[in-house]
Amino acid sequence: MFKNTLFLKIILIFTLPALGILYFSSILVYEKVELVKEVDDTYKNLTYLKSVESVVSNLQKERDLAIKYYLLKVETPAFDEQQLKTNETFEAFKKVLVSLDLYTNFNQYKLDINKLELFxxxxxxxxxxxxxxFFTYNEFDQILLNSLKLMKPVKLAIDFNTDLSNISHFLNxxxxxxxxxxxxxxxxxxKSLDNKLYDIFLKNYSIQDINKNYFFNNSSLDLIQKFSGKxxxxxxxxxxxxxKDIKDRVLNKSNLKFExxxxxxxSNIEYLSEIYNNLISSMEESAVKYEEEILVDRNKSLIFLFVCFSTLISLLFVLRNIIFNEQKSFYKVQKHKEIYELLNQANKFLLKTFNKERLYENICELLSENENLEFCFIYDVNDKKIIAKDGVLKDKIITQIDKYDDKTQDNIVSKTIKWETNIIINNFKEKNISVFYNDAEKLHINSMATFPIKKFNEIVGTLILYSNELNFFDQEVEILFDKLVNDVTHCLEKIKYxxxxLKQEDELRLSSYAFESSEPMIITNNVGEIVKVNQAFCTTMGYAREEILGKNPRIFKSGHQDSKFGDELWNSLKVQGFWSGEVYNRKANDEIIPLRSTITAIKDKEGKITHFLGQYIDIGEQKDKEKVLEYQATHDNLTGLPNRLLLLDRxxxxxxxxxxxxxxGGLIFIDLDNFKEVNDTLGHDIGDALLIMVAKKIREVIRDEDTIARIGGDEFIVLIDNIGSNKDIAKTNINTLAEKIRNVLNGITHIEGHINVSTPSIGITLFSDSSxxxxxxxxxxxxxxxxxxxxxxxxxEFFD
Structure with missing residues (x-):
């Protein structure tokens, strides 16, 4: 059944997509089942979050009442009642830990409730x-808030995870x-705070800002408006x-009373609790919505999987019936169809082939692919050579090669050459005329045919075919192979012409170029071997003509240009037929020389590239002038540092x-104090020496990737394009660097024996956007x- 390639293709075309859909639908079902499990994690996180907030909220109230009791020395029933509420919420919290299997993990936070009772x-x-x-209650609250890390993110519920992180910051x-x-x-x-409480007050203000900013950045506009309401x-x-009063440590200017x-x-705490409740409600709605979507998707996936499976089974049964019903009629037309296809394929490469040996190899390879042909070979009369697929059969044929030119020998090849006609043997066992006669049954050879190959009406070879079928070479098949041999004859004659x-054209084309001029030139063949070079090129590169001929231009490669440059050059030659640009070649004495190069592809009448012409101009002097001018335009003449122009670009x-x-990023502006006094009292030479020393000292303390520039007489700027991931870190890092610069410049105590009275004044600014x-x-x-x-x-000083 599977010998029928047409129906095999039908099976592949119809069943592979179905199998692919079945596979991916199975993966989809599996993913949806896994997502249902994640819904449980979503509700566990909500339960744990609400439980932690309940305990923290009660501890906050208890702390407030405890401080009030301590300050006013007035016993209140509210303090005792709050302690009972706190205990109740903590017991409920422990039950939640057990139900969520988090009790063991929570123990790492070392929350001792007995300590609270003693306290x-x-x-x-x-x-x-x-x-x-104050500190003890704070410690209990912080332990509980830190335990929010036990909540596991839900892999695909991105909005829920964002809300989870957001509410954690809100609770903090x-x-x-x-x-x-x-x-x-x-x-x-x-009327005041002691030092410990004062420090806590300052740090706590920063903590509020960090968590509040995070909350604002990740909350909806509606929630932010509620938070910022009147x-x-x-x-x-x-x-x-x-x-402001507490920070400045002054008395209560507003005369605000305790009550x-x-x-x-x-009221503010109640307001924050209301915001928290809104967040929790929003998260619960998201969780319910997420669960509903997952369940709907899972059910759809299961239905889709069932439909795919049913379709695949039905499709296989339909294809099975079609294949078996059509199999008998298929073999009736297969034989001649394959031969027609074989000849069509041969005609495609016969038109493109210009090499005899490749032509014979392609013919034998193509014929060997036919399942009805057991073996084939071509005998080249002129070269006395056998062309065939490598193997035991070819080796055996080669042993008989001396007999093929002898017309007195009784073998089928010599008779074909002698008679100059086809020989057809449709029953191989009837006559012993082949070296394979005794092994015919073992080799599955039942018929054979030979066809003479001519060129200009002269026998130049024979085509010999062996088939595994009796009577394979009927009249129609013989005509088809005759046509193939005639096409081969025309191809051989075309190759000779x-x-x-080509030989005549090459000689005429190469001689047409005014080659020996004062301009350096080389000519290579289509594989890059130098076939001609003029004296101007030899003189420029420092080579003798004999050292260059036959070599590849890669011998002049300097490494100045990368592989990408070479790829672009060859692409330009292939597509446009020429390339022009600058190259840096290595001379015989290893000196690098810049050249203006033009490479032109030389083509024949059919547009096929046969040679390349390279023309060169020495531009070394021009390059040197350009480099000097470019350096002078972008650098300070005295210190060699980048000037203002280059600094602006960086x-x-x-x-x-x-x-x-x-x-x-950051910018450090350095101005030398008392520099005018140095110039006026010690002279400009000493001033210049100081500037050179300042440039050297600053270079020693900055990184290689940082830029130091001199933008005025005694003004220097240091540019750092990465000083930190945020402004707080950046400010610390750049301040440290500025201190190093100031210290190293203050370390210049003498200038050529004179006392240095100059010190640096430094200004700093940071930037993180393009505003x-x-x-x-x-x-x-x-x-x-x-x-x-x-x-x-x-x-x-920093710019504020």
Whole structure:
């Protein structure tokens, strides 16, 4: 059944896509089943999140009441009630840990509830400090908030994971706000904060900003508008004034009372709780929606899988019936059809072939592909050579090669040459006329035929065919092979004519070029071997003619240009037929020489490339002048540093880099204090020596990839295109670098024996986007430098 290639193709065409669809639908079902499991993780995360928030919220309230009790020394039932609520929520939290299999993992956070009970007793007896009350509650809250890391992200629920991260930051912000509210109460009663609480107040303000900014950046516009609503204006105003008073360590200028602040702060905490509840509700809605979508997708995938499987089974049964019904009629037409196809394929390459040996090899290879032909070979009369597929049969034929030219020998090849006609034997066993006669059955040979090959009416070879079928060479088959042999004859005659023509054309074409001129030139053949070179080229490159002929132009390669350059050159030659540009070649003495080169492809009448002509002009002197002018235009003559022109270009590139990679760049503006005094008192030569020394010292402390430029008499700029991943890190790093620069310049105590009175004033600015122009960045750093001078010189200032 599978010998019928047509029907095999039908099976492949119809079943492979069906199998592919079945496979991918199976993968899809598996993925949807796995996604259903992720829904459980979504609800587990929500449960754990709500449980943690409940405990943290109650601890916040308990901390606030404990501080109030300590400050006012007034017992309130609310404090005792809150302790019971906290215990209840913690017990519920432990049950959640057990139900979610997180109890063991949570133990790493070392939350000891017994410690809380002992701690409460100390508060009631007032046998504890205010700081200890504050820090202990903070520790419990932070442990619980840190445990939110136990929540596992849901792989494909991107929106849910974003909301999960967002609410974690919001809870940290809410805790920071609660801490700040409590610290303000301490401040209102105690009139000040001790050093520990003061430090906590400053750090807590930064924590609020970080988590609040994250929350804003990842929340919906609707939620941000609610968060920034007018209901919170009173709290915002009061906390702004109180923060300033506490930071400056002054008394309460606003005369805000404890009870008034308690009402305002409690309202703010309730407001934050409302925001939290909105976030949780949004996440629960997302989880339900996600679950519904997954279940619908899973059911659709199962239905699709069933349909694919049913379709595939039905398709296989239909194809089986078609193949078996058509198989009988198929073999009736197969024999002649294959021979027609074989001849058609032969005609395709006969038109393109211009080599006799390749022609014979292609014919034998093509005929060997026919399953009805067991073996075939061509005997070349002129070269006395056998062309056939390698193997045992070819080896046996070669042993008889001496008998083929002897017309007295009784073998089928010699008779074909002698009679100049076809010989057909449709029953191989009837007559012993072949070397394979005794092994015919073993070799599956049942019939054979020979055809004489002529060129200009002279026998130049024979084609011998062996078939595994009886009576294979009927009249129609013989006519078809006669046509093939006639086509081979025409091809051989065409090859001979082409050889004569190409030889004549080559001689005429090569001689037509005015080759021996004063312009260096070489000619290569189509594979790149130098076949001709004039004296001007030999003189320019320093080689003798004999050292160049037969070599590839790669011997002049200098390594100045990469492989991409070579690929572009060859592509241009193949597509356009010429290439022009600059090359850097290596002379015989290893000297590199720049040349203006023009390479032209020389083609025959059919458009086939036969040679390449290379013409060259020495442009070394021109290149040297260009390099000097370019360097003078972009560098400072005294120090050799980049000047303002080159600096502006590099700042442009730095802005592009920081925007693309989301990093921070920086600019350091250095002005030498008292430089005019050095020039006036010691002379300009000493001033120049100082500038050269300053350039050298700055180079020693900056990185190789950083840029230092001199933009004025005593003004230097250092450009760093990557000083940190954010502005805080960048500010720290660039300040460290500026300190190094100042220290190394202050280390210049003497200049050629004279005392150095010059010090550096340094201005710094940072940039992370393209909103500020290049000139404005320099102006910012210049402004910061003048502020440093006003501070008394030898100082470092940032542009604010």
């Amino acid at each position: 409460r007793n100390k508060i009631e007896n007032l046998s504890i400090s205010l700081d200890e009350i 912000f809410k805790e920071a706000s609660s801490i700040e509210n409590t610290l303000v109460k301490i401040y209102l009663v105690e 209901s919170n204006e009173d709290y915002t105003t009061k906390i702004f004034l109180l923060r 008034e602040w308690e009402t305002i702060s409690n 082409e050889e004569i023509r 700042i442009e590139h730095a802005i592009t880099k920081v925007v693309r990679h989301k990093i921070v 500020v122009s290049v000139k404005d960045i320099i102006k910012q750093a210049d402004t910061a430098m003048y502020v440093a001078k006003k501070q008394g010189k030898n100082a470092i």
